[in-house]
Amino acid sequence: MTRELICIGCPMGCELTVEVEDGKAVSVTGNTCGIGKKYAETEVSAPTRMVTTTVMADNGKPVPVKTRTAVPKEKISDVVKAVKSTTIKLPARIGDTAVENAAGTGIDVIVTKNAG
């Protein structure tokens, strides 16, 4: 099977052609660098995404957060739900953990803006 992808590694947006066998990439063409190859390999087998959203602070204002690393794509909405059911205490500093092991991904959600 052949899959056409657009690399999201950088703004170049290389158009990738991936030959897939048994859910794995056997060849990648169209990439200009290693990021493209790696992206294609992950994207066809186990796609992941960074999730950014906001968590409510105890003053009723939102504070921006992100997953520390990318999470499996199918877990995005569970991660967001986990964040939405949380309220954090202020003050918060960049890098503080807002939600531990979000939605069982093993990945923490961390604060991205100093607040309070």
Place this chain on the structure above:
Amino acid sequence: MAEHISLAVIGGGPAGMAAAAAAYDSGITDVTVFERDSELGGILNQCIHNGFGLHTFKEELTGPEYAARYIEQVKQRGIHCETDSMVLSISPEKQITVVSKARGMRVIGADAIILAMGCRERPRGALNIPGMRPQGIYTAGTAQKLINCEGVMPGKEVVILGSGDIGLIMARRMTLEGAHVRLVAELMPYSGGLKRNIVQCLDDYGIPLKLSHTVVDIRGRRKLEGVVIAEVDGTGTPIPGTEEYYECDTLLLSCGLIPENELSLSAGITINGATSGPVVDEYLNTSIPGIFACGNVLHVHDLVDFVSEEAGRAGRNAAKYIADKGSRKNEPHIVKLIPGNGVRYTVPCTIDTANTEEDIHLRFRVRNVYKGCTIKVSANGNTIISKKKRITVPSEMEDIILKPDMLGGIDGDITVGIEEGGV
């Protein structure tokens, strides 16, 4: 007597902070940054998504994290920042009138000024979209501010007009917040945003992108009830019979950004019609010596990394201007940069070839999508530099570096153009 400072930086967003820090590092420590918001960081504060800083920091940061790095730089240097301070006007003599709650109204003179006011979104009125004027129509950035900074969701059923990056980002953002984004319509036959945003913000969530489509009617008296979308022909005119009604309570507009140059105009600075930003030379000096411009007030960027880089140069050049009291080493020899075939504009607009010491970042945008083309910089029929491209798109800024040794002996205008084919 009026106050006087060495350098006034107008705007405390990514451009202003980088410019102030660079000027400081070049020896000008009497710098004040004037920021109209209550905190530094500018529009980055509401851009909570990631993708910032790949060039500058070699890692992927969110907007607030990227801003925090520069806020830290400004703090470490002890640069004086006045937040909640609005500059009302600038005079050609480099006096600024600034107003704030804490300090009242003041007139401050400066040896040099760096303009870093950023840009604003094109509102509905400027797009001439016909129909009613109900509640529920927002520019994408206003919706972003409401959701990310105020925790307020504007609506549940959403149509987005314009595929600029903010619109794409907001399609994902509103979906994650529980809204149903019905579609993104784009007037042009190509997207106005970065490809990765189309993949990550639309494709991931199954949100359709309809190119060559626009809103032709808005319905609802008090509250938005729906919009009519139609296909457009090559001239952007709606094609009768293609109208489709979409029920929605929210219409987001992501139809372009306009540099905010009302202050520049108050000083009498010449504006480039193609960018709506000041005309600048390779020092990023505007038509008034000692007033520099950088970032989105100069021309709209798609990556903040390029804003920071450009602002750093503006800061260094302003510092040099102040130190040299505006004089240049050699008798200036000014050549013009002319946008040639397929090129909408260039920044800078002129180069003083007699005084070029640093590499010149020549930045421009193309008019259309060109596949397999060559960017050619030439003067008097001779090619100065050329660069082959697999693809160029209007939504992505091009950047070519001109080295000082390339510019020796050039007499006459430099043209930047696209040659199609040849790859």
Place this chain on the structure above:
Amino acid sequence: MTEKITGYDIAVIGAGVTGCAVARELSRYELSVIVLDRESDVCEGTSKANSAIVHAGFDAKPGSLKAKLNVRGNSMMTELSKELDFPFMRSGALVVCTDEADLPKLEELLERGKANGVPGLRILSREEAHETEPALADGVCGALYAGTSGIVCPFGMTLAFAENALANGVVFSLSNAVNGISRTDDGRFLISADKGDITAKCVINAAGVYADKIHNMVCEPSFTINARRGEYMLLDRSAGSLVKSTVFQLPTKMGKGILVTPTVHGNLLLGPTADDIGDKENTATTRGGLDTVRKISALSVKGIPYNQVITSFAGLRATGSTGDFIIREDEKVRGFIDVAGIESPGLTSAPAVAEYVRDIAAGILPLKEKADFIPTRKGITLLAMLPDAERAGLIKQNPAYGQIICRCSSVSEGEIADSINRPLGATTLDGVKRRTGAGMGRCQGGFCSPKVMAMLAEKQGIPIAEVKKNG
């Protein structure tokens, strides 16, 4: 919530410029007056979306109410604008002719104007016209000049009437639509409205495009009101100085044609179109209409920077079936006064209409002047209109004037707070916009609306998400 039946001497239905002007006039007398409107603010209908012109009065038919009240209203405007503190400028107007064959029509207008008693009219030759307004299109071959024509802020004027009426004891009951009117046994009117029943000895019907509907609730049908839609384009202040006076084209049956005019806020306004539409709620702009505005405006003025359009809008003229203003006590239902068909020159005429209505009311109720009538009203102090020294002083006095919220129009927190906190204050984003200009600039509220929403939410004790744009 239902308010219990409350008795008034006079109930004015409609809080547009006419209703508010009438209410203010009646507030000079010892009367209890209530103004009812279905919207949450005054000036929500025809009064908010029009050309904002104080007409000289040369094109109404001599002898008509329109002619008489226009000229009278115009002559009152300078003093009234000082008394009630609203923006008005006597900037003059030109009616331009673009076809030499039509030049005699300018003479006709001149004669008509003279018959109406309009001062300061004269015919300009091609050269004189172009000298007066260098931006006139090359095809302009002559013009009628009207020195008494002016421009006004229609919101400012309506608010001024309303606030002054309020200060003099008039009750404003907004968001209170009238659903029915009947006569009581003792000859009063029973008005059933959303918030409850009200009785009044006299009803003044100033309901704009719905005046026929209100009339027919209690009277025999005697006129109809047609909604005639007009579309406009508003250009940024950077284009505002293209012309210094209002440039009309020769009038047609449908109205005064498409004009090009500066506004008191320094913008340039183009429009209106004229479309008779059945729908009294349809204030939609159309592609065709905006195209017409562009095309026709270019016939009288050259170099209009159409890329500087910041917004477009449409308003509905309340065009009466008689061709003239309909201002009279109903022949059968005594005490019911129609003030209907108030299309152009309704804004100009408003203060004169108010006097005229007062005289009718004097035949129904005894009018005794109040000893403590307050004739003046102070508007919101707008920072951008002040000289630098005064601005600085104001900020020293109240630092909130140093916090700019709307950057395009330089509107401060102080002004916005004033607009929200004063009596009859703004409760919506549009209400703040109309009172202060915040959100009326080139970014159209993109930056300031979240902040204004937060201020409105705080005042009303509601979440930001519930703050309304309008109504």
